[in-house]
Amino acid sequence: MTTYRMYGWAVDADFPLHLPTDSDKPNLRLRLEELASQSAELPPGKILLDYQARGRRWYSVGRLPDGELTMRVYGLCDIFVNAERNSIRIALLPDADLGMAQVMATGTIPALLLYLDDIPVMHSSAVTCADGRTIAFLGRSGQGKSTLAALMCQQGAELLTDDVLPVVCQRPVTVAVGSPEVRLREAARALAVGSFRTSADARLVVPLRSEHVTMSERRLDAIFIPLPNRESVLEVFRLSKPEAHVSLMRYPRLLGWQDPKVIRTMFGLASAVADTIPVFGAKVPWGPPFRNDIASTIADAAARPDEVRIFGS
Template sequence: MENFPHTYYVYGISLHSGIPLSLPVRGYGGLAEIELRIAPASFFSDALAGVSLEQASGSWYQIGRLADGSSYMRWEHVGEFLISGDGRRMSCRQFDRATCESFEVYMLGQALSYALVGQAFEPIHATVVVVNGEAVVFLGDSGFGKSTLAASFISAGYQLLTDDLLILRETHGRLFAYPGPPRIKLFPRTARRFLGTAADGIPMNRDTQKLILPLDRRRSCSLPVSVKAIFALASPREVFRRQPVRLKPLSPREAFLELVKNTFNYRITDGARLQRQFTEASSVSFRQREKRFSLS
């Protein structure tokens, strides 16, 4: 393997990087290894020769699939990435107008999810806090309030484990959640309410007011934590103002559907991936009782 100047630990993997990142240099990385390289614009233009790019409705990034199984993605004003089919190598280029923080959010989220799926992981769209040494998982689509709910826990003295992307793994009969980057994404008003300040936040991109806020060791956890509970957040359409908090147990079938619905990467749909997704969601839903969580 090439000698990289930096090694970081995130989502239970060892990330060998050619560029410095805002990630822990100590931690657990035994699940897999990924190599991250910077590449010039010519590298990407050559790789994309003859490749058609598509943009899904409701998203603002472009994606292309290469003949060798690699995946390309590009966010305007942020950067572009090429992920090998086996998920072991990532090439990246940060655009001039992008901040390092914004570039990392997209690289360590959507882009990295292709590498994770390529290495047979199933990333879940979830935010996780640590309560009394155990992980509490919140499933939900963007806008459902996962990060806001996590911020309320942080303000009460608990730690964040991951915000947006979750990797689960069973070890010795216990389900473990693995830590993501030590940061949370919040709107300024929410940041001021729960974290006391929004001054340290960096805008995610030019089209949103949402901020990227780094968290220190007191507010974030960098080790795998066993899962205590999983909550599927109700859609905002199902919730009314002044409605009390409600918890409803989910059947294994309902829990399975929530896990599948909250996959982090819905673009890779080959048969092997879908079968693995079905198997893992079934396993988690039958061993871990989930509840639907409603709050106004």
């Protein structure tokens, strides 16, 4: 059985994961099983998280008095976490694609565990630019985070992570290296150069980093919030501290938190980031084709955050 490396865990999984391998002794066990049927009710115990949108419930987390957790992803699976949070069972409904276990194991599950360990998680993709600055793209699903990360990598940046960005220290803001792949939507197929595969949720998964990285953590230098447009507008502008704080609270990796401890951690992160690093809005002309000056405009803003407010044209 293969052991994988993921955000500081050595993961022993009984199904394949597209992650770097690890020779350390496993400290997180993942097992896949079948869920005969699923309740439409909230999971048992105290509700820590309950995300509802567009007239339906998407996922919830309940904690029993003994510390065991159940995460219910409605219509897909129940995820059972033991009290020590080192053994997890992913129970998929019979008609669910087995590949969704990989999606849960590399995105939703580590985000949940990190939050409960007081490590806030931004819904971000991140790269280290050719000049050594580390930047993140923050936003909701479909907002262009992975696309911009892939564009930056085409111009010499190194991918740090896609979709899940743990903040392991808030002052200075320091982030953990994660997935070596980006997950692109079909509209960004032009960026899927070289080999790629299609995930269970119909994303084009492109490897953009070798397994060997020199550092497991990087200091974050800037955050960009993508604002795609079809009007050929390329404009990068710095947000005020209050604007940055609100934006950071808007895009956690998991939505619907009710646990006061997690909410306090999220507020602490928003304050630390707004106080110490620049946060930009990035109006980006969307492709394909993608303009060849997008990556350079973003890198220029990260390098000169205090010099001018607006970059690009």
